Amino acid sequence: MNKNFNTDVCIVGGGIVGLSTAYFLSLNKISVIVLDPDSIGSHASGFAFGGLSPLGEAGQVDEIISELSVARLGMSIHTEFAKILPELTGIDIQHRFRPALDLAFSDEEAKEAKDQVKWRASEDGYSVEWLEAKEVLDMVPEISNEINGAVFTKGVADVEPYRLMLALTTACEKMGVNIISTKARGLGFDGHTATSVISDRGDIHCNSVVLAMGPWSLNASKWINQKIPIRPLKGQIIRLKSDKVNLQMSVGWQGNYACTKPDGLLWAGTTEEDVGFDDSPSSFGRDSVLASLTKMINGLESAQLIHHTACLRPLSNDGKIILGEVPDTSNLYIASGTGRKGILLGPGMGKITSDIITGSSHNYDLTPFNLSRF
Ligand SMILES: Cc1cc2nc3c(=O)[nH]c(=O)nc-3n(C[C@H](O)[C@H](O)[C@H](O)COP(=O)(O)OP(=O)(O)OC[C@H]3O[C@@H](n4cnc5c(N)ncnc54)[C@H](O)[C@@H]3O)c2cc1C
Structure with missing residues (x-):
């Protein structure tokens, strides 16, 4: 009634x-x-994936720069939430600071990434530097040895969105x-x-x-x-169980990303699909995420697909x-x-x-x- x-x-x-x-x-x-x-x-x-990166990912500077002030505020509130919400509710939201590596494969991607290090490094609270391929592979041996180098950022975080x-x-x-x-x-x-x-x-x-x-x-x-x-922009994420790969930092390339989360699974994304309100996971999404993931990371041949989700981002014109x-x-x-x-x-x-x-x-x-x- x-x-x-x-x-x-x-x-x-x-x-x-x-x-x-x-x-x-x-x-x-x-x-x-x-x-x-x-x-x-x-x-x-x-x-969502739950990445908290106010500086954007490499290749995404234009997307984030105009909203940087709101992103800074969001970041500081997330840090407060990490303390307050578990106390208030008993729910562990799995917020943690962990670094990010934004990979560059081609010379062009490397040049673009190095240009971004300048403004990113000027942001308070973050440490941002360009690393050559050998330094990256020493740090994370699972990363493809085809890389040119990567931007290494400390001060970014993630949370479990659900x-x-x-x-x-x-x-x-x-x-x-x-x-x-x-x-x-x-x-x-x-x-x-x-x-x-x-x-x-x-x-x-x-x-x-x-x-x-x-x-x-x-x-x-x-x-x-x-x-x-505002229209929907579909994105898909997979979660894998892998005995060989344990990424304790977020590894990204051209809008794709992967990271082992506190649940022990390797989360990887994503797609950008202009397909209206269809939010069902598809084989296209799975294959496309797997393709970018295996370009970035080696050793996933025996990994097991545990979970596959899709959802819709609100994208303005x-x-x-x-x-x-x-x-x-x-x-x-x-x-x-x-x-x-x-x-x-x-x-x-x-x-x-x-x-x-x-x-x-x-x-x-x-x-x-x-x-x-x-
Ligand atoms: C694959 C993927 C990965 C992502 N990863 C990240 C990430 O790593 N970091 C990050 O910051 N962001 C990420 N995002 C983006 C983020 O998830 C979205 O931008 C955000 O969740 C949008 O939140 P919202 O509250 O606006 O919308 P929603 O979460 O969609 O909520 C809108 C709500 O409005 C309700 N609603 C609609 N119409 C009505 C109505 N008529 N009456 C009542 N209720 C209504 C809906 O039911 C819905 O619950 C990701 C998104 C996707 C798809």
Whole structure:
């Protein structure tokens, strides 16, 4: 039976972005309802790789540089979460600092990687250097001896995304956040002010609304009469059991990566597939991830495939996040478009969104991220 709910803030979408927003609002004693029809962590926020690399991966400088301030904030919140969430919930989110090696095979890749060392090395809190092939192979003998060299970065980290989502959800619920399993269908307005979220379980009357719908954000375009240009970009990950390969650092090449996680499995990704909302693992994805993995790493002939997942990244038309007030509204906010970096950026976006709603001061210039840029 449908009923009406009342709350200060209603958040549509319970991924890392929506739940991080709920977490920071509830720390400020704001009452929050989160709506999501699906189980917690059942989409990209629960099935990502979990790499936390504010400096980007080699070859991805343009993708990350405009969002570096939000990435720095995300990184520092993850470090706080690593302490607070296990204490609050008893869930080990397996956050750890571990280095990364971004491999270069060709001379061209090596030149591009060396150019990036300059700006990456200037970031506080990280140590970044170019290593020649022999130094890399001395450090990680499993790496292909075809490499030219690699960028070695210390100060980056990873987390287990599904455990993080469980812990964040548990923490939110302990702080009084009401997570309702239902789909939002629209918004009620009084002029430019959103007054309610219309859902399958009833209307949620509220003072502010946050749209954190990930790859489904486009569906809210008709609610706000403005196009939200976000589409799904599928990615696949495999997890292997290997007696021979134990990578205690993340090894990457051209957007692909591999690392042995605390569960003892070698996690490897990924694909970028523009195939709409199909989020099923495919033989194409498996073979493509295996091809990049075996180009980077030797000794996997007898490895066993244990797990294979696929999920959808929310990608905006210009590849950058959309964050802040929805134009021409007074109490409606959007946070999405995190692409390949949502686990890293999500907590920072949640904190900023919470600061805007509570009127707390923050130092982030959100102009480049406003929906009005499209
Ligand atoms: C293979 C892969 C690997 C990745 N690896 C990394 C990584 O190493 N590091 C990193 O930082 N990022 C990584 N990412 C990216 C990251 O996973 C995403 O950017 C992030 O999870 C997006 O979070 P979100 O909360 O915006 O979206 P989602 O997690 O998709 O959550 C959105 C939620 O909104 C809900 N929703 C949609 N419509 C409605 C509605 N009408 N009503 C109510 N709820 C609704 C959905 O059910 C969903 O639960 C990876 C992504 C993929 C695919």
